Amino acid sequence: MLTPISLSKPGGNLKKSLKVTGVVAAAALAFAGLALAPASQAATPKVCLALDTGGIDDHSFNASAWAGAQTVKSLANVSYVVADANNPDYTGEVNSLVNNKCNLIIGVGFLITSAIDAAAVKNPTINFAQVDDPGLVNGKAIANLRGLTFATNQVGFLSGYLAAGYSKTGTVATYGGINIPPVTIYMDGFAKGAAYYAKINKKTIKVLGWDPADPKTGVFVGDFSSQNKALQITKNFEQQGADVVFPVAGGLELASAQEAAASKKSVVIGVDSDAYGLYPTALHGVWLNSALKGVGASVAAVIKDQAAGKFNNAAYVGTLANGGTGLAGYHDLAAKVPGSLQNAVRALGKAIATGTVSAN
Amino acid sequence: MRKPLLRSFSLRALILPALAFALSMFFGGLLIALSDSNVLHKASHPIAFIKAAGASAGNAYLALFQGAIFDPGLAKPHQWYLAFGPLSESLVGAAPLILAGLSVALAFRAGLFNIGAQGQFIFGAMAASYVGFHFHMPIGIHLVVAALAGTLLGSIWGGMVGLLKARTGAHEVIVTIMLNYIALYFLQWILGTTTFLIPGRNDPIAPPVLQSARLPLLAGSNFRLNAGILVAFAVAVFVWWLLNRTTIGFKFRAAGANTFASKTAGISVPFVMTSAMAVAGALAGLAGAVHVLGDNFQLTSGVAGNFGFDAITVALLGRAKPLGTVLASLLFGALGAGAAAMQAKTNTPIDIVLVIQALVVLFIAAPDVVKSIFRLKSLKTAGGLVSKGWNG
Structure with a gap:
């Protein structure tokens, strides 16, 4: 059923062969890249933020969380992922971070809560924190999940x-x-x-x-x-x-x-x-x-604890008294x-x- | 003359999509490299620049592959099979897309442009969710009833469009677009009613469907892979059979090819329109049900995501053939699953995958571009899909 395709007819012109060379070179480049992948040496903890669809420039909680993480980037290797705005699959998003061997995963955005809870139960060796949630699973605290809440x-x-x-x-x-x-x-x-x-x-x-x-x-x-x-x-x-x-x-x-x-x-x-x-x-x-x-302050606080080896599951509560919330001016x-x-x-x-x- | 299932989809038909995909990956790779600050910093040294660009794109695509098919890094001692977790994720993402894509494809074959898969999907998800969390039934029966409820509601929502077109001439494109909004806002409203609220909570998330109504897991609790993908494959075969082996399928295709000739030949075009849209709606409704009963479990206002519109893309990509739609959906499912891993591992923006998907469609829609780039002369592009004009 296959009809022959003339990918290169004999005596083809230079222009065409250049094009083909270009494609081959690109493919070669892509494979060269595989060999060049830097080996990651994680002496500092690997901290991953699971952001909601807004991403780091949403002018809101995602931006605050990322800004807070940036303030302590000397202590940890911080990165983030953003939920796919078209098909937000939070379970898949959090799983991708678990698979990426993050030491601390911070869920930013209330809608990610149930995915973080499930992952925390399933992966007791990874620490989790969840913004806007008291950090309880079925009403009970678990050792590797900390809630970050704000009054x-x-x-x-x-x-x-x-x-x-x-x-x-x-x-x-x-x-x-x-x-x-x-x-x-x-x-x-x-x-x-x-x-x-x-x-x-x-x-x-x-x-x-x-x-x-x-x-x-x-x-x-x-x-x-x-x-x-x-x-x-x-x-x-x-x-x-x-x-x-x-x-x-x-x-x-x-x-x-x-x-x-x-x-x-x-x-x-x-x-x-x-x-x-x-x-x-x-x-x-x-x-x-x-x-x-103060989403940023809470995120920075939990990263600091992780870096110092002092991660705990006592819920963080931002109040007027501790500067976790307030009027701007x-x-x-x-x-x-x-x-x-x-x-x-x-x-x-x-x-x-x-x-x-x-x-x- | 009867054509066997597989041979009707010749290898030749795969060449164009495959080349289009390769081109899209190439341009996507350029974009990844050029959006990487490590690469741009080396712009003054051509060799280092090209190396860095290759590394950037290569790492991103490696992560994409690892997130979509196979990642040896996930294997644990005595649990090597965990490395196939990503493949499970791809199939989970593909299952609802196959069903919704078949919905659009079937309507295409009957000469109808079903933009309403999104709304039908929403009604399917809503019905399946309600039956799934509200009623208590034995295992097996519960699942079937929930899936049928979703199918039925989707069918009504879609069939209505066919009826409106048949009776009043209202164009299905306009009607389905409008019905999508009605479905979405109806969903938002119903999620706020006490029937759909979790007791003690006010946020618009329905209770999770009961265990008895969930699609069974196929590969153990380590994977999300569920029977939804088998349902999708079975339905794809059914749609092929319906279109190519039954009288009603012949009528669909005849009406799709030429309404006037069909009418002259004694085919009841109003009946064909209504029933084709009802079947298309049923397929999209089942897609919504599979999504809720297979991997999402809880109804939210964003439950339909972009499935209804991705469905149009995969149907176009698959040239409105069942097998083509299945393959296109598997590709999109893999890209979707891989995107999350690519983002996690290499910080490549998730939107790159959208660019690749869009480029694939662009190149498919403009076959001459692909043919001239690869100097393909003898490749005849079949007439393909002809979208009907406003008077179709």
């Missing part, structure tokens, strides 16, 4: 208080990426902080997008990548009178900021990292503040936020850190 309801509480104090309309709003605990914990704090402001100052503040009493509802984009949907949600909030928006959806805060800059009807509180430095300068005037989450809007409000927010932060006021 971001505390900074959410401050943000809600700040938003309520800054709002002229008395309406503030928040929305999330997906209805998962690391997102809703911020939104919980935000709604409660706004309510706390209303109670202290005897004002009526309306919070759109989230009601702590009814955690099944709430406004969510459904993912962390649909900028159009985030834009529409922000527009809807503005139409309902909201003049401060708190998007808890990673990089989707960009859509809210663009809407705020265009409509001049609202300001935005950034999430996870300081949004002021991440986006175009044209948006500088819309960031009221940013709610920080007012930047360009500092002059527009009344000094009394700034002082009140600062005092409230101290009160939460010392436990006088509860953010729960």
Whole structure:
């Protein structure tokens, strides 16, 4: 059934033979490469980050985690993999790191949790850490898995208080990426902080997008990548009178900021990292503040422990008190936020850190 | 004249895809080398540069191969077979893709462009998941019922498109694209309802399907390889049989070749459209069921990933033939599994694999480019797939 193919007819011209040579040379190069593979000598621990689909430049938790790992790269051989955005197969992603003989594998992104848990049970000789998870399997701690958690309801509480104090309309709003605990914990704090402001100052503040009493509802984009949907949600909030928006959806805060800059009807509180430095300068005037989450600090801490041979499974909890979470700063809007409000927010932060006021 | 199963897919048909793949690997290798900072630092020394480029691309492809087929580094004493773990991963990734690809391929043969495999996949996954976690049934029966539920729902979601086209003339491309969105947002909504929430949790992940509804593992608990791949192969044979050995299959192909002639010859074109889309939907629904019952177990809003669209690619690559679709899906499954390992071992961005996949399709779609590069004269490219115009 095979018909002959004239790959090289006799007396072929020079051009063709050059082409063929090129292909052969390329193939030879590829095989030469196999021999040149550097042998890895792992005196320092091999630390591998399993990132979610956003990758290291997502302006959010993946970026923070990678930045944190970079601060301790002298202690460990740090590398990362990113989940395939088209078909996120977290089990396959974590398995690829197990197969690559990593000593410490850090899952970044709540959705990776169950893959990390399963791998930790299966591979007792490898250490694991998981961001945004207490690190329990079926409710029990296991020796080689450490949870890295953040009391971001505390900074959410401050943000809600700040938003309520800054709002002229008395309406503030928040929305999330997906209805998962690391997102809703911020939104919980935000709604409660706004309510706390209303109670202290005897004002009526309306919070759109989230009601702590009814955690099944709430406004969510459904993912962390649909900028159009985030834009529409922000527009809807503005139409309902909201003049401060708190998007808890990673990089989707960009859509809210663009809407705020265009409509001049609202300001935005950034999430996870300081949004002021991440986006175009044209948006500088819309960031009221940013709610920080110290993913990087937690990742650096667990890598340090691993390098010192002191890995343990006691959950890391980032709080206002230990700097694991906090507000970034007012930047360009500092002059527009009344000094009394700034002082009140600062005092409230101290009160939460010392436990006088509860953010729960 | 009857053509045997294998000979109908002649070796000649493999030459073009193989050359297209080789070319894509070559350009992908260039891209890997040029995106590697170690290579770029040596740009001033041609020899060192070429060596570094070869090493960079070579290491990446070695890792790709090790992640897709065989990695001796994974073998443990007395457990040498662990080295085949990557092959298991490739097959696991290929199984749903084969089924979804067959869905698109079958519709192509009937002259219909099924862009809706994604939505049908979602409904299949949803139904299989619900039956899988909600009901308690004996082992075996549970699996069959869950898989059938997925197939049925996919079939309804697909058949609806055929019916709309047959009755109203609504173009299946538009309708399926729209139905994909409806399926996706329906899935997001239903994941938030109490029926699909895990008790005590609010995040949109359905409970895992019960053990009794899971596809049995084929190679022990060290591998994720499950019976899904066998289902996929069996269904591929079935689709071949359906298209080439049955009256209805003949009608599909006749309507696909020429609607007007078929009508004149007494074939009920509306019936063909509806039933072809129903079968295509069933295949994509089964793909979703196999994904949920075989390796994913939990329904999430991203459960369908990109399967429905990769399905179009593999069907095109396989020239809408069952065997071709199977081979293309195996290739894509291997590339997908290898990509993770390539990334882990050599820090090559996972997107390189997408570039290679896209280049393969590009070269397949433009056979003259491949033919002129390799100076192939006698290779006749068959008419191949003709996408129907807007009035098809």
